Amino acid sequence: MLKAxxxxxxxxxxxxxxxxxxxxAVDSTAGQSNSPVPAARSSxxxxxxxxxxxxxxxxxxxxxxxxxxxxxxxxxTWRLEDFxxxxxxxxxxxxxxxxxxxxxxxxxxxxxxYCTPIQAQVLGHTLRGKDAIGRAQTGTGKTAAxxxxxxxxxxxxxxxxxxxxxxPRALIIAPTRELVVxxxxxxxxxxKYTKLNVMSFVxxxxxxxxxxxxxxxxxxxxxxxxxxxxxxxQRGEVxxxxxxxxxxxxxxxxxxxxxxxxxxxxxxxxxxxxxxxxLLFSATFTDDVMNLAKQWTVNPSIVEIEPENVASDxxxxxxxxxxxxxxxxxxxxLIAQNDWTRVMVFANRKDEVRRIEERLTRDGxxxxxxxxxxxxxxxxxxxxxxxxxxxxxxVATDVAGRGIHVDAISHVINFTLPETPDDYVHRIGRTxxxxxxxxxxxxxxxxxxxxxxxxxxxxxxxITCEMPPTELLKAVPRKH
Numbered sequence: 001m002l003k004a005x006x007x008x009x010x011x012x013x014x015x016x017x018x019x020x021x022x023x024x025a026v027d028s029t030a031g032q033s034n035s036p037v038p039a040a041r042s043s044x045x046x047x048x049x050x051x052x053x054x055x056x057x058x059x060x061x062x063x064x065x066x067x068x069x070x071x072x073x074x075x076x077t078w079r080l081e082d083f084x085x086x087x088x089x090x091x092x093x094x095x096x097x098x099x100x101x102x103x104x105x106x107x108x109x110x111x112x113x114y115c116t117p118i119q120a121q122v123l124g125h126t127l128r129g130k131d132a133i134g135r136a137q138t139g140t141g142k143t144a145a146x147x148x149x150x151x152x153x154x155x156x157x158x159x160x161x162x163x164x165x166x167x168p169r170a171l172i173i174a175p176t177r178e179l180v181v182x183x184x185x186x187x188x189x190x191x192k193y194t195k196l197n198v199m200s201f202v203x204x205x206x207x208x209x210x211x212x213x214x215x216x217x218x219x220x221x222x223x224x225x226x227x228x229x230x231x232x233x234q235r236g237e238v239x240x241x242x243x244x245x246x247x248x249x250x251x252x253x254x255x256x257x258x259x260x261x262x263x264x265x266x267x268x269x270x271x272x273x274x275x276x277x278x279l280l281f282s283a284t285f286t287d288d289v290m291n292l293a294k295q296w297t298v299n300p301s302i303v304e305i306e307p308e309n310v311a312s313d314x315x316x317x318x319x320x321x322x323x324x325x326x327x328x329x330x331x332x333x334l335i336a337q338n339d340w341t342r343v344m345v346f347a348n349r350k351d352e353v354r355r356i357e358e359r360l361t362r363d364g365x366x367x368x369x370x371x372x373x374x375x376x377x378x379x380x381x382x383x384x385x386x387x388x389x390x391x392x393x394x395v396a397t398d399v400a401g402r403g404i405h406v407d408a409i410s411h412v413i414n415f416t417l418p419e420t421p422d423d424y425v426h427r428i429g430r431t432x433x434x435x436x437x438x439x440x441x442x443x444x445x446x447x448x449x450x451x452x453x454x455x456x457x458x459x460x461x462x463i464t465c466e467m468p469p470t471e472l473l474k475a476v477p478r479k480h
Contacts, residue, residue, distance in 0.1 A: 078105050085113035092120035094148075097127055100155045102193035103148065110189065116141035118305045123149060125301035126279060133293045134281045136305040143186050143249075146172070146279050150245045151187075153277065154196055154220055157244065166214045166238045168199075168222035171270065172247040173263060175254045176399065177202040177225060177379065183249065184223045196220040201228045201238075204379070211237060226254070226262035233269065240269040243276055248296075251282040251289050257399060260292070267296060274298045284422055315412075315428050316439045319452065321465045324445040326473055327415060328359060333472040334441065335365055335393060340411055342386065345395045346427050347415045348448075356415060357395045363476055370396040398423045406430075414442035417451040421458040 080101055085093045092115040094107050115123065118136045125132050126149035136142045150170045159169065172187075174180045184200035191198060199213045201224040210228075213219070214237055222229075222238070232238040246267070254260060270276055278297045282289045285304070293300060322330050335343060347353045350371040360367035368382040368391045385391040387406050394406075398418060409431045418424050424442075431438025444452055444465060456462055 078108075080104060083108040083113070088114065091115075097123055099148065099152060100194075103151055103155065103190065105193045106190045107148075109192075116145075118142050118303060119145040119148070121303045121305070122146070122279075125303070126277070127152060129277060131273075131278045131297040131300040132280075132303060133285075133290075133297065133300045134279070134303045134305075135283065135285050136281065136303075140305055142281050143183055144190070146247045146249070146281065147183070147187050147190050149279070150221065150247065151190055151194070151196065153245050155194060159218075159220075160242065163218060163242070164239065165218060166232070167242040168219040168238070168240070169242055170221045170245040170247070171240065171243045171266075172221065172223040172249065173226055173229070173254075173266065174223065174249045175225065175257050175259055176250075177204060178383075178400075179249065180223050180225055181380075187221050187223065191221070198223070200224065201232060203228045203231075207231070214238070226259045226266060229266060230262055233266070240266065241271065243270040245277045245279070246270055247279045247281070249281050251280050251292060252284045252286060253399070255286075255288055255292075283426070314437050315431055316437070317428065317442075317463055318440070319442045319444050319463050319465045320468045321449070322443050322445060322468055322473075324447055327443045327445060328356070329474070329476055330443060330468055330472050331356070331413060331415060332360070332363060332365070332476045333474060334411075334413070335360075337472070341389055341392050342406070342409050343393045343411045343413060344409055344427075344430050345393055345413045345415050346418070347395065347397065348418060350397055352416065353395045353397055353400075357393075360393055360395075365393060366391050367393040367395060370394055370400040374400075398426070410438060412438070412440045414440070417442055417444060417448040417455070419451055421451075421455045424455045425458070 078101075080095075083095070083104055085095055087093065093113060094104060094115060095113075099107075118134060118140050119142075122132055122134055122142070122145040126146070134142055134145070150172075154169055172183055174183060180200050180202050184198055187198045197217050197219055198221045199210075199219050201210050201222065203225055211232075214232075219238075224232075229238065233240070248254070248263065254263060273296055278300075280289075280293050280297065280300075320330060331345065334340070345356060347356060353369050353371050357367045357369040368385065370379060370382060374382070382391065382394070383406070386394045395415075412428050412431045414424070414427060418427065428438075428440035431440065442452075442463075452463070452465075
């Protein structure tokens with residue numbers, strides 16, 4: 001678990017892709033009776049809907065099942081003195097903030113005494129109750145920043161005396177299923193010495209199984225994709241009038257994916273801004289993102305963390321000038337001749353991803369695809385197989401690739417250059433993590449070579465185009 005969680009502190013890259021196991025528990029009493037505002041059903045493409053024949057449950061229904069407290073791990077044998085960290089110039093310790101012993105114990109277990117830059121800056125504002133807008137790339141530790149702040153709020157403020165089962169106190173919305181799973185796993189690790197319950201709702205997973213969580217325990221921290229959250233809300237299972245902290249992660253990606261109308265429906269059902277703390281994170285601060293932040297926050301603190309380098313120095317970058325008709329031959333020969341074992345291939349469209357995966361599989365290279373069309377249970381198996389080395393090549397779109405963190409990816413191949421330069425940085429950032437070296441190879445064909453100059457402008461340097469060696473363009477051998 002330690003290795004899997006290093007990425008949220010900006011020290012590593014691997015996070016569990018399996019769905020988090022909800023802790024078996026509850027920590028409060030029940031009872032509130034405000035009527036929910038029904039929300040329209042989501043059209044989120046990756047959300048599997050409950051069967052039409054199912055009857056909606058009546059809102060605000062108290063569970064008659066016995067409710068168990070989450071068995072928090074014992075903390076009495078551990079003291080803060082066991083977490084000794086010397087002050088260091090230019091570094092902020094977690095000791096420098098007033099964090100609960102239970103939370104410090106969890107941070108100590110993870111082995112991270114010093115904050116990353118975004119953690120230090122965000123916590124300086126949010127622990128005082130201020131709204132915040134943060135701009136930081138993946139791998140900077142922003143997930144831990146908003147989780148530590150959220151957990152502190154829930155531990156220092158007693159829960160309402162009257163409370164219903166489906167009323168989360170903190171709500172975290174993320175655009176993809178993989179990112180929701182990652183955040184929920186990180187939250188479970190940070191709350192393991194508390195009695196706070198963490199739940200995650202995503203499309204593509206069994207609806208009734210997720211529903212059972214709400215029927216057996218209170219929900220303190222809820223992490224969800226917009227569409228599935230609205231499904232639960234429409235059925236009267238989840239009510240958002242008690243949300244104390246709301247977090248929107250990867251706001252720019254939610255804009256790109258068309259989720260903002262759903263997010264607006266969700267936010268309308270939470271307390272008014274000023275009565276809740278709102279944290280918004282985005283890899284970019286576009287005008288659209290800042291307009292949303294203005295609507296949903298009150299005098300937010302703005303934290304911007306500039307990466308030391310737009311693209312890591314540990315990633316060796318190559319661009320091959322190649323005809324579109326030769327791209328697949330080049331891809332196959334690169335992987336087959338070099339015997340690479342863990343490669344990510346990016347393409348811009350889902351149909352491209354599907355065709356590449358099918359051709360590689362047909363030609364004897366173990367490959368799997370990752371796009372919005374792949375059911376969640378299959379996505380989890382694919383990521384497990386990729387981590388274990390059973391799958392050599394993972395082919396993905398930019399949207400599906402967000403939230404995927406796998407150790408030891410040696411090569412990233414851009415089968416098609418992305419239309420947005422920032423996506424290029426996100427893609428090649430899948431390799432060369434945690435001090436290891438990596439290689440990115442981009443194919444620039446007649447249809448997408450125009451995307452190269454904006455990428456070079458963002459990087460601040462030219463990338464020399466190479467002609468691929470003749471042996472990399474030889475015909476793919478037929479399999480009998």
